[in-house]
Amino acid sequence: MFDKIKQKFEKAKGSVKHGDKGVVVSIPESPGLSKKDIYRNRYNYGVNLGGCFILEKWIFESVFDKGGDTEFDAVSAQTNHFSVDEAASKLARQYDDYINRIDWNWVKNEAGITALRVPIGYWHVGNGQFVDGLPFEPLREVYSGAKPWDVLKNLINKAAQYDIGVLVDVHGLPGGANTDMHSGYKNNSPSFFNKSKYVDKMVNVILPFICRDVCINYENVIGLQIVNEAVFDNSAKGQKNYYSRAVGALSQIDPGLPVVISDGWWPDQWAEWLGQTNLTANVVVDSHVYRCFSTEDKAKNANQIINDLPVSINWPRDRADFVVGEFSCVLDGETWNKTSGNRDEWVRKFGKVQTNAFANVASWGWFFWTLQFQYGDGGEWGLVPMVSKDAIPRRPHSSPVIDEHRVKEIIIEHINYWKDKGGDSMEHWRFEDGLRGGVADINAFAQFDNSRVGRWKSLALQRRAQYISRKGDSKYMWEWDQGYQRAIDEFGCY
Structure with a gap:
């Protein structure tokens, strides 16, 4: 190696x-x-393009106007109500609308963003050409017409004009790495890691295609994330099999490519595994930091959550490279009910303590969730208001x-x-x-x-x-x- x-x-x-x-x-x-x-090795002040390719109704809802909670259901509803061609046109308009809204000068010069994390699904790769035998197969012609892969490559070129990198994040896997809607398909259980047909298709076909088509050919593609938010698994046998096979396949094509895996909500498990498998130099471990979902966090006030951050964000930086693929400045309503004082001041403190903690343990930096919304600015989920309110630091120019x-x-x-x-x-x-x-x-x-x-x-x-x-x-x-x-x-x- x-x-x-x-x-x-x-x-x-x-x-x-x-x-x-x-x-x-x-x-x-x-x-x-x-x-x-x-590009591939620098520390990142990054942001996610949530809702651009993998559709999430709460971010950009235009494609959901005929129903559906997942991308598969929403696009199927468009096809059933109109036609394949009209559904493809609507998807294409979604991509254009999202990307045309990006204020590149602000992203580059005001926020100082170094990289975009771009969530995609396996069904977007090659404009849907690899969906045979997979859950998105019924929508092959829609994605062939919408051409999301071409749009992604244009986006990568645009980002390069501003010296901004792109992390290609395969957010949606066949069968799902989790059961959440952001996988693009409603999965009653996360079956991806246990289905050899799915793993084989990703390792032998889809990931190598991504690597050859964009990772090698575009100098500002900073890495390839092969999974998003894998569920916790004490033994993680299926995850380890997928990760080792994927890293091996990608290393044969592009030896210097950073391959990003999920921490499965247990960072130490993966730092140890990387050392055992001698893959530390190839892999970055993605940890997501949210303090608004768990019952434990909802029971705390803002000050308690902030004070606990340096302890809870304490990953083994001496054994592996980490990145915060997603975080926000959002706290749950129950937390705010227990918190007195100025909300904006607490949010500023929350954001700054988070990013300071990341700087100590996440060697590849962080990616805020998320850049923009179809309506409004997203509040504490939105990068623009959080930078404007000084909760998320602007990258220094000195x-x-x-x-x-x-x-x-x-x-x-x-x-x-x-x-x-x-x-x-x-x-x-x-x-x-x-x-x-x-x-x-x-x-x-x-x-x-x-x-x-x-x-x-x-x-x-x-x-x-x-x-x-x-x-x-x-x-x-x-x-x-x-x-x-x-x-x-x-x-x-x-």
Whole structure:
């Protein structure tokens, strides 16, 4: 695996200019990073395009005017009431209406968004060409006419004009990873992981097609999410089978592609599994953070929920890369009934404490749910009002300031700490190499739209392998590890 990563990063060196394509930045003592590498590895201030492709009535309801609670039922109702062609036209208008409403300048320059998470269903892929034998097969001709896959590729191109990445999120799986309506189809039980026919179709056909068609061909596609909100499963045998097969298939096509899996509401389970399977460098674990649904959260007031966040959002960042694929500033009405004071002030505090907590443990950043609504601004579900009210921080435009004097202080602190603990026999120069390598990466990322280093675990593994290939392995490589991570912690945050 690392041989492929090494080949991927060993490219000609140059200087990066904002908006350039296919160029690389030179990194002292490190192989070059292409713009695509930075897209895939930077820390994200992101937002979901909920309701764009996978239809949700509470976000965009136009296609639901003939009935239905799921996308399948709503589109079927359109087809039955009108015709296949009219249903396809209505879907196409839905896509256009949603995307034409996006204020790209605001998203880019005001909010500072680095990436969009775009939920799709397997039935959208290739404009419905892979639905044979799957639940959406009856609607094949509708999606063939509506051409959502073409729209998605146009969206990716548009985002690239603003240096914004796209995470392709296969939100809807055949049979469902859960029983929620956002799977696009009403599933009485989450049967996907237990049906080999469904898993085979995704692993052997649909995911490879997505990878070859958009992940390789578009430099701003930052990753491929292969599941959304898998249900909790103590053994998770079916989930592990799907994830390992999918990662293996995708790695053969695009070795550097971040593959995103669900934490199944148990983050530690997946950090441990990634270590056991040696897939840590390939995978990002998606955790969703909502504090408005559980009975436990409804029993708390706003202050209690906010104070509990640093404890409840405490994932094993030293063992895996995490991303917050969804969160909001919403608290339940029962919580507000127990809360006194100014609601907007509580919401601001809630949003800021959440994003601060994410910055400590979610190395790939966060994606707010969601960008926009057909009617209104979504309130505490909407990015625009939450940014405007300063509940969700705007990404800073300033570059990181790295003081050489501070770098030297850190090195001296490390040496002094180990002086009476056998330090004379150690290789403190490896700590300095790791620290300076991390600093070099931070500076290189900052040259592209003031980006920050993300995917700390994966990038450190890549850099570690490259370093060993140049300077050899040692029982003191832990010093390099500490130095690299210290650079990210000390200088790499906004």
